Amino acid sequence: MTQNSHTTNDLLLNTLEQFPNGASIEEIIARSRLKLNTRTLQRRLNDLRISGLITTTGKTRGLRYHLTNKNKLENSTNFPDALLSDASQKILTIVQSPIQKRRPVGYNRSFLENYQPNISNYLSLSELEKLAALGNTARLNEPAGTYAKEILNRLLIDLSWNSSRLEGNTYSLLDTERLISSGHVADNKSAKEAQMILNHKDAIEFIVQLADEIGFNRYTLLNLHSLLSNNLLPNPAASGRLRHIPVGIQNSVYTPLAVPQLIEEMFDLMLDKASQIKNPFEQAFFIMVHIPYLQPFDDVNKRVSRLASNISLNKHNLAPLSFIDVPNELYTKGLIGVYELNRIELLKDVFLWAYERSAAQYSVLRQSLGEPDPFRLKYRDQIRSIIRKIISEAMPRPQVEPFLQDQAKGLPEVDRDRLIEVVETELLSLHEGNFARYMVRPSEFRKWQDEWRY
Template identity: 60%
Template sequence: MENRDEPQLIKEIIASSDGLGIEQLLKLLPFQIEKRALQRRLKGLREKNLIQVKGKARSTRYYTNAPEQTQDLGRIKSIEEPQSTIPLSEEGKAILALVSHPETQRTPVGYDRSFLENYRPNIDSYLSIEEKQKLAQWGKTRDNEQPAGTYAREILNRLLIDLSWNSSRLEGNTYSLLDTELLIHEGQAANNKSPRETQMILNHKEAIEFLVESSDEVGFNRYTFLNLHALLSNNLLPNPAASGRLRTFGVGITNSVYTPLGIPQLIEESFDLILAKASQIQNPFEQAFFVLVQLPYLQPFDDVNKRVSRLAANIPLNRHNLAPLSFIDVPEESYIKGMLGIYELNHIELFKDVFLWAYERSALRYSTIRQSLGEPDLFRMKYREEIRSAVGFIVSKAMGKAEASKAVKVEAQKLPKEDQSKFTEVIETELLGLHEGNFVRYRIKPSEYSFWKTKWDS
């Protein structure tokens, strides 16, 4: 029996595109329908002069023939065009049309576990071969043979600001980029911002440092994701004990007709399945996109789920020394509409358009920054942890120059004899060049730096 809403939905999806084949239609429809049944619906729409058909056999494509739909599409596009130049695929346009309807016109849906269960790592793929090749070309760096996390460490100062700001901005945070830089590098909170917004930025900083400094330990496992959530949600949840713990009650999604899973046991099972499948995926870009899709769809935590997914998407990129994804210039509305396509339709195409565009821009930005840094110092790379530890210790103990000189010599004696002199020189150079814009590299708190600097200069 025909659902009277089905022809209208079919017509709207066709109207949102520049022509679709029947196989594309089958993928985009938010309801199950047999191919022959769809052909009958299309025939009916054509007989009513609501659509037109061009081509024959496999090349057959369906186009809108309804002026009112063209006007609707123009209104939908106007939402995006003033703030975004993200090019949309035909599938992305169709999904945008559906999720742009008022909530009262969208069908309420719940969590569909088959969306996760049916995904087979390294057999199924959200990204096409061509898309993976483009992403690899954009993200490739000259550090691909270096230890995991080398590239991210080299651009950490910039990454801390960009990713903290953009990820927070996508949550409605009103800090400016300059406000964010002052907060992260100088510990100076913006006077006209709420404590919650300030906390959100600081939480991102801590979480990014956790991922970058622990590149050899983090991964698609409970340790990483629970601690990542704990860092990002610190002092932001009504129940402080909920930080780093899976959700035990039902939640809703603002401005969506999607209701996430509400049974604690099933939430935990699905969470573990996401991690298990993600850890099996071999391609780093597919891993990144998979977690961006599946984690927010499950909503395993009380809140802060999308923030966790955005930072977790950088785990495989960081591990392979690929350019990070910091969501530079991504409009909040584009991101939200892409997520709605996943929540309400289980369609990834619109969100994938956003992902591809965002990664190309991120990679270009960090390629430019990295070129300005010159070739990395191999000695500093070899002893990066020892250098960080020594500088951090001296500052935390507020040592003056004489006391620091003795401490450096003690630390240098722990290294092979041929490296001791060079190590001492590097530490002393770092201490002399330490200022309010770079001490974050050594996990030094602003208060520690200020107290040390007073003694150092006296």
């Protein structure tokens, strides 16, 4: 068997690990993103079945592939055994002990106060260098958010699904893709699960489309929470507002701050320190640690931290962190290590592993994108401004052509027809999954669509 065959088989096994109840061949194709035709993929899966690594249930269209019990055990223990540091193993041992044997603790102000931006470091120099190499997208010198916009459709699905999955959401990847792309709500799934995923979509569009305007400040974090918590909180007024009530942490002896004035004080201090951190990876991990630790909102804190960790990555055109394959239990244990011990090593190992997986995924996707069109890059701002005006004003079709002719007059003569062609092509390809790049409201887009139907 060739090295490439081994790599493909490993990817198939890792893919099946994400489906405890087995996966159809369509789900395997979507999740693994292997560039194989269906017949070749079926042969590979059959080879794995013959080798005893996977089993099947059902027939024809109902056929599903499963990891064998032996292989499930080996794969589920591979991550902690191979990649967790000694410090992480010790943290894991402590947080896995019975809850009644762990000492109750409250919020420790000094954990945040003692962190000095660009002097204190959660990530070592060698770790930062490795992350920088993994995240390089060849877009580093371009405007903030350029790379994330290129892969937005894929990122919407990956990050929405994985972040929701870490909250216990039972939507499959294919269900998530259908919900985001066409609004189709999966059968036998709760409205809450659909709302969670759609909220992620809105929040991701927010941090990607406004990459050059947002940052670690109140406006960004409060609005990010508002988008992620929309229609999910018992008290609608709590969406986008700092917490006024006490909260507890499930399966932990940690009790967060309960005094609103202290929550606000530490929230502002956290943002001030985060905004000063120069390295985007240190900044991303810092926010992944301290938002959940402070619990500044009534709920949805971890979701805010996962999307906020991408703000600095997007700004620097680095590969995003979409939490592909991150084990829910290990991620939760890493957070409990922060809550109860103020130790970051276990969560850091999860972060490092997760970023390596995400970067590898988008490296493959990036290669398939090819080089960007130099013309579109050159006139990026003009194209965006023109299309935004057409949509936001629900401009009727008969008015668009003279409007484009007028807008093109400001360009060199050789570029005028090309600009019109590009804008018209973009208008014809617009749909509900990609209009956010022009920073128009969903209501404006729907109004424009209605106008263009006639």
